[in-house]
Amino acid sequence: MRSYLERCCKIVDAALDQYLPKATDRPATIHHAMRYSLFAGGKRLRPVLCLAAAEACGGEETAALPAAAAVECLHTYTLIHDDLPCMDDDDLRRGKPTCHVEFGEGIAVLTGDALLTIAFEILAKTPPSSRYGVADYVIELATASGSRHLIGGQVVDLEGEGLDVVISPAQLRYLHESKTAALLACSLRLGAMSAGASAEQVESLTTYGQAMGLAFQIIDDILDVTQTSEKLGKSAGKDEAAAKSTYPALFGLEESRQEADRLTKKAHMALEPLGDRALRLHQIADFLLVREY
Amino acid sequence: MRSYLERCCKIVDAALDQYLPKATDRPATIHHAMRYSLFAGGKRLRPVLCLAAAEACGGEETAALPAAAAVECLHTYTLIHDDLPCMDDDDLRRGKPTCHVEFGEGIAVLTGDALLTIAFEILAKTPPSSRYGVADYVIELATASGSRHLIGGQVVDLEGEGLDVVISPAQLRYLHESKTAALLACSLRLGAMSAGASAEQVESLTTYGQAMGLAFQIIDDILDVTQTSEKLGKSAGKDEAAAKSTYPALFGLEESRQEADRLTKKAHMALEPLGDRALRLHQIADFLLVREY
Numbered sequence: 001m002r003s004y005l006e007r008c009c010k011i012v013d014a015a016l017d018q019y020l021p022k023a024t025d026r027p028a029t030i031h032h033a034m035r036y037s038l039f040a041g042g043k044r045l046r047p048v049l050c051l052a053a054a055e056a057c058g059g060e061e062t063a064a065l066p067a068a069a070a071v072e073c074l075h076t077y078t079l080i081h082d083d084l085p086c087m088d089d090d091d092l093r094r095g096k097p098t099c100h101v102e103f104g105e106g107i108a109v110l111t112g113d114a115l116l117t118i119a120f121e122i123l124a125k126t127p128p129s130s131r132y133g134v135a136d137y138v139i140e141l142a143t144a145s146g147s148r149h150l151i152g153g154q155v156v157d158l159e160g161e162g163l164d165v166v167i168s169p170a171q172l173r174y175l176h177e178s179k180t181a182a183l184l185a186c187s188l189r190l191g192a193m194s195a196g197a198s199a200e201q202v203e204s205l206t207t208y209g210q211a212m213g214l215a216f217q218i219i220d221d222i223l224d225v226t227q228t229s230e231k232l233g234k235s236a237g238k239d240e241a242a243a244k245s246t247y248p249a250l251f252g253l254e255e256s257r258q259e260a261d262r263l264t265k266k267a268h269m270a271l272e273p274l275g276d277r278a279l280r281l282h283q284i285a286d287f288l289l290v291r292e293y
Numbered sequence: 294m295r296s297y298l299e300r301c302c303k304i305v306d307a308a309l310d311q312y313l314p315k316a317t318d319r320p321a322t323i324h325h326a327m328r329y330s331l332f333a334g335g336k337r338l339r340p341v342l343c344l345a346a347a348e349a350c351g352g353e354e355t356a357a358l359p360a361a362a363a364v365e366c367l368h369t370y371t372l373i374h375d376d377l378p379c380m381d382d383d384d385l386r387r388g389k390p391t392c393h394v395e396f397g398e399g400i401a402v403l404t405g406d407a408l409l410t411i412a413f414e415i416l417a418k419t420p421p422s423s424r425y426g427v428a429d430y431v432i433e434l435a436t437a438s439g440s441r442h443l444i445g446g447q448v449v450d451l452e453g454e455g456l457d458v459v460i461s462p463a464q465l466r467y468l469h470e471s472k473t474a475a476l477l478a479c480s481l482r483l484g485a486m487s488a489g490a491s492a493e494q495v496e497s498l499t500t501y502g503q504a505m506g507l508a509f510q511i512i513d514d515i516l517d518v519t520q521t522s523e524k525l526g527k528s529a530g531k532d533e534a535a536a537k538s539t540y541p542a543l544f545g546l547e548e549s550r551q552e553a554d555r556l557t558k559k560a561h562m563a564l565e566p567l568g569d570r571a572l573r574l575h576q577i578a579d580f581l582l583v584r585e586y
Binding site: 107147 | 314318319320322323324327370374377379380397398399400402403405406407409410411413414416417418426427428431432434435436438439440441444445447448449451452
C-alpha cells in the first residue's frame with residue numbers, strides 16, 4: 001500500500017510541477033510561495049482518491065491526472081488561508097513554517113488566491129469523458145469548495161471559535177462534512193467523472209467518500225490529542241487550546257475510535273457495487289484508519 | 294449612453310441575484326457578505342464590456358450573461374482582498390465600509406474566496422459557442438486573473454509599497470496592465486468567445502481592451518488626486534499617502550490626460566474591423582475618458 005501511495009505521489013507531483021509556473025517566473029515571489037506550500041510534503045490524499053476512483057470506474061490514469069492535481073491545489077489554498085492570523089493563526093504546517101510566516105500575510109492571501117485560481121485552470125485540462133464535460137467538472141469542484149460546503153464550514157468554524165459554547169454532535173458533523181468530507185468526496189467524484197462513470201458508480205463513491213471523510217476527520221481530531229507536533233507536522237493540541245469542539249472532546253477517545261471504525265466499515269460497504277477494481281479504495285480506507293500522522 | 298449602461302447593470306444584477314445563494318442560505322454570514330460587497334453599487338464595467346463585446350461579434354446577450362456575471366464576481370473578490378489590512382488597508386469601497394470593516398478580516402478573506410470560486414461556477418454555465426467551449430472560457434479567466442497577471446500585479450504593487458523607490462514608467466505600465474487591463478481585456482474576450490468570434494475579432498477586442506484599460510487606470514489615478522472620497526466612493530488621495538507610483542506622480546496631470554486621450558484613440562482604432570456593431574464599445578471608451586468617479 002505504501003508503495004502504491006508513493007507511486008501516486010510521484011505522478012501527482014510531476015503533474016503539479018508541470019502545471020505550475022516555474023519558481024523563477026515573474027513575479028518570482030508568488031510562484032516561489034505557491035511551490036513552497038504545494039511541495040511541502042503533503043500526503044496527497046485527495047489526488048490519490050481521485051486517481052483510485054478513476055481506476056475503480058475503469059478509467060485511464062492520465063485522464064484523471066489534471067483533476068487530481070487541481071484538487072491538491074485547491075486543498076493547499078484552503079490550508080494557507082485557514083492558517084492566516086485572522087483565521088486559525090497557525091505557524092506550522094506540513095512540518096514547515098506556514099506561508100504567512102515565511103512570506104508575510106499579504107503574499108499568503110495572494111498565494112492562496114493563486115492556487116485556487118490555477119486549480120480551475122488545471123481542472124479545465126481534464127478531457128471530457130463519455131458522460132461528462134469540463135462544465136460538469138468545474139461545477140462539481142466549485143460547489144464542493146464553495147460557500148455552502150468547504151468555505152461554509154470554515155465560516156461556521158470561525159464563528160464558533162472562542163465562544164465557549166459546546167456545539168452539538170449534529171453541528172460537529174456538519175463542520176466535518178463541509179470542511180473535510182465534501183472535498184474528499186468531490187475528489188472521488190471527479191476521478192469517476194473523468195472515467196465516464198455511471199450515476200450509480202458516482203453515487204457509491206460519494207457515499208464512500210462521505211463516510212471515509214468523516215472517519216478521516218475523527219482520526220485527525222484523535223491525533224491532535226495523542227500525537228506530538230513533530231509527528232503531525234502541524235501544531236498539536238491546537239484544538240483544545242482554541243476550545244474547538246472535536247469528537248474526542250464530545251465523546252471521549254474510545255467512543256471516537258469506535259465511530260471511526262463504524263464509518264470505515266460503511267465506506268467499505270459502499271464500494272461493493274464497484275467490485276474488484278475498487279481494491280485501492282478499500283486499502284486507502286483501512287490505511288487512513290490506522291495512520292499515526 | 295447612460296441609459297444603455299443602466300440597462301446593462303439591471304440585466305447583470307438580475308443575473309447575479311439569480312446565480313448567488315440567497316442571503317439567508319446557511320451559513321448566512323458568508324452569503325450576506327457576498328451580496329453586501331457585490332451589490333454595493335459598482336459600475337459593472339467588466340460585465341458591460343463582456344455584453345458589448347458579444348454584441349460587437351454578433352452574439353446573443355443571453356449567451357454572454359453568465360460570463361458577464363462571472364467577471365463581476367471575480368472583480369469584487371479582488372477588491373475585497375486588496376482592501377484587507379495586510380494589503381492596501383482600505384476602509385471605504387463603493388461608498389460603504391469595506392467587507393473586513395463590516396464583517397471582520399476572517400470573513401472578508403472567505404468572502405473573497407467564495408466569490409472567486411463562484412465566478413468559475415457561473416462561468417461554467419456559459420453555453421459553448423461555434424468556436425469555443427467551457428474549457429476555453431475557464432482557462433481564459435484563470436489566466437487573466439492568475440499569478441502572472443491580475444494577482445501578479447497585486448504582488449508587485451504590494452512589494453513596492455513603502456519602499457520609497459520611484460518605479461520606472463515601464464514598471465508602472467506593467468502594474469496597470471496586470472492589475473486592471475488584463476481583466477478588462479479578458480471580459481471582452483469572454484464576451485467575444487461566447488459569440489463564437491473569429492481569432493481576428495478576439496484580437497481586435499484584446500487590443501481595444503488593453504489600450505482602454507490603461508486609459509481607464511490613468512483616469513483612475515487622476516481622479517484619486519483631483520476628486521473627493523465622497524464622489525469616488527473610496528478613499529481619495531490614497532495613492533499619494535501610500536507613496537504609490539501613479540501616472541500623475543510620474544508625468545504630471547496634463548501629460549497623464551494626454552496619454553489617456555492617446556490610448557483612447559488607439560482603442561477606437563482597434564475596433565475598426567468590427568464595424569458598426571462595435572458602437573457601444575466606442576461609446577464606452579469615450580464615456581470612461583470623461584468620467585468623474
